[in-house]
Amino acid sequence: xxxxxxxxxxxxxxxxxxxxxxxxxxxxxxxxxxxxxxxxxxxxxxxxxxxxxxxxxxxxxxxxxxxxxxxxxxxxxxxxxxxxxxxxxxxxxxxxxxxxxxxxxxxxxxxxxxxxxxxxxxxxxxxxxxxxxxxxxxxxxxxxxxxxxxxxxxxx
Amino acid sequence: xxxxxxxxxxxxxxxxxxxxxxxxxxxxxxxxxxxxxxxxxxxxxxxxxxxxxxxxxxxxxxxxxxxxxxxxxxxxxxxxxxxxxxxxxxxxxxxxxxxxxxxxxxxxxxxxxxxxxxxxxxxxxxxxxxxxxxxxxxxxxxxxxxxxxxxxxxxx
Ligand SMILES: [Ca+2]
Ligand SMILES: [Ca+2]
Ligand SMILES: [Zn+2]
Ligand SMILES: [Zn+2]
Numbered sequence: 001x002x003x004x005x006x007x008x009x010x011x012x013x014x015x016x017x018x019x020x021x022x023x024x025x026x027x028x029x030x031x032x033x034x035x036x037x038x039x040x041x042x043x044x045x046x047x048x049x050x051x052x053x054x055x056x057x058x059x060x061x062x063x064x065x066x067x068x069x070x071x072x073x074x075x076x077x078x079x080x081x082x083x084x085x086x087x088x089x090x091x092x093x094x095x096x097x098x099x100x101x102x103x104x105x106x107x108x109x110x111x112x113x114x115x116x117x118x119x120x121x122x123x124x125x126x127x128x129x130x131x132x133x134x135x136x137x138x139x140x141x142x143x144x145x146x147x148x149x150x151x152x153x154x155x156x
Numbered sequence: 157x158x159x160x161x162x163x164x165x166x167x168x169x170x171x172x173x174x175x176x177x178x179x180x181x182x183x184x185x186x187x188x189x190x191x192x193x194x195x196x197x198x199x200x201x202x203x204x205x206x207x208x209x210x211x212x213x214x215x216x217x218x219x220x221x222x223x224x225x226x227x228x229x230x231x232x233x234x235x236x237x238x239x240x241x242x243x244x245x246x247x248x249x250x251x252x253x254x255x256x257x258x259x260x261x262x263x264x265x266x267x268x269x270x271x272x273x274x275x276x277x278x279x280x281x282x283x284x285x286x287x288x289x290x291x292x293x294x295x296x297x298x299x300x301x302x303x304x305x306x307x308x309x310x311x312x
Contacts, residue, residue, distance in 0.1 A: 051227065058214060058223050058251065067214050071207065074312045094250025094271070095214065099310040115250070118274075154255040156230045 011083070011105050014038050015129055018083040018107060021048040021061065022137055028053050031145075031152055032137045035061035035084045037069050039076070045069035051152055060152075061085070062092035066099070077101050085134040087114040089153060097122050107134030111142070112153060167239070167261050167285060170194050174239045174263060175289055177204040177217065184209050187301075187308055188293050191217035191240045193225050195232070201225035207308055216308075217241070218248035222255070233257050241290040243270040245309060253278050263290030267298070268309060 014036055021034025025048035037045040047065025050056050059067075062084050077099040082088075085107035088096060093115035096104060104119060106128045116126055142149045150156060170192055177190025181204035193201040203221025206212050215223075218240050233255040238244075241263035244252060249271035252260060260275060262284045272282055298305045306312060 055227055056223060057225070057227055057255070058219050063214050067212060069213070071211055071213055071307065073307065074310050077310065090250035090253040091247065092250070094246035094248070094253075097246040097250075099213070151227060151229065154230050154233065 011127060011129060014043065014081075014083045015085070015105065015107055015131060015134070017043055017046065018061075018085050019131070019133055019137070021046050021065075022085045022134070025049050025053075025061075026137070026141065031148060032141050033061040033084070033086045035065040035082065037065050038081045038083060039079050044080075049152070052148065058091070060089065060092050062088050063095060066095055072099075074100055081105060083107075085131070086138060087112055087116060087128070088119075089114045093119050096124060103127075105129065107131040108138075110135055111138050167283060170199065170237075170239045171241070171261065171263055171285055171287060171290070173199055173202070174217075174241050175287070175293070177202050177221075178241045178290070178293055181205050181209070181217075182293070182297065187304060188297050189217040189240070189242045191221040191238065193221050194237045194239060195235050200236075205308070208304065214247070216245065216248050218244055219251060222251055228255075230256050237261060239263075241287070242294060243268055243272060243284070244275075245270040249275050252280060259283075261285065263287040264294075266291055267294050 017036045018034045022032040026032040030052045031049040033049040035047045036043045045065050045068040049061045050059040080101050081103040083105045087106050087109035103125045173192045174190045178188040182188040186208045187205040189205040191203045192199045201221050201224040205217045206215035236257050237259040239261045243262050243265035259281045
């Protein structure tokens with residue numbers, strides 16, 4: 001079965017780990033967005049947003065996770081699925097397209113909708129789990145940290 | 157005058173600095189692609205590709221330069237022009253879109269054409285200088301390092 005045909009239940013354990021990364025970020029004082037990269041049913045890299053922690057404008061959760069996965073071939077990325085608690089922004093969607101990751105599983109896209117349409121146009125399969133846990137965790141943070149959140153998505 | 161109306165001559169000193177960054181990368185053993193970020197006629201950040209040097213998959217020249225510029229507001233980015241020796245890939249173009257940088261000046265796009273059309277669709281102004289210096293520097297590297305180059309653009 002390809003990921004495109006599996007049920008959300010199969011995604012749940014991986015999204016739980018992405019959510020654990022989001023919580024780890026929050027515990028560091030960061031924006032709670034997390035990510036894991038899965039290949040052959042195994043988590044091979046983890047990451048979370050580190051804007052605050054590293055004073056970084058590029059370490060979104062997905063970027064942190066891809067960096068953690070290290071230098072890989074195009075063939076390697078083709079076998080990967082990326083799990084992220086939030087719909088990936090233009091930068092992270094661009095990285096997913098650059099490296100040819102074919103599947104993205106999104107925790108929630110109520111808070112923010114990234115480049116989902118562009119990803120789909122580029123034949124990236126997307127699943128949105130509509131996770132209340134992912135949504136509530138980020139919403140609670142945003143309610144307390146408006147300006148940091150807007151900075152993270154390039155808005156005022 | 158907005159950047160969109162200025163002549164290539166005005167861009168030349170900034171592209172020369174982006175090219176100096178590319179050469180600095182080459183001297184470190186890296187892929188020679190460089191970038192500078194300009195605001196109010198001043199270079200405020202510099203960067204170059206650090207795939208080899210840092211074993212990084214996210215530190216393309218543009219990403220390294222944006223990271224070097226630090227955390228900034230959307231209003232700040234709106235006043236910036238990014239100069240890069242090579243047409244920006246999907247990831248770097250996504251970062252440019254995320255942060256709302258309105259102008260991109262490209263040294264050359266013969267070696268590689270990134271998301272130029274997508275940037276223009278998103279109202280980012282693009283100038284391509286067709287710089288032989290940028291092209292020759294990268295071509296010479298690629299001729300000697302095929303696999304590293306293909307890795308950097310997510311291909312086999
Ligand atoms: Ca599906
Ligand atoms: Ca022009
Ligand atoms: Zn992102
Ligand atoms: Zn790039």
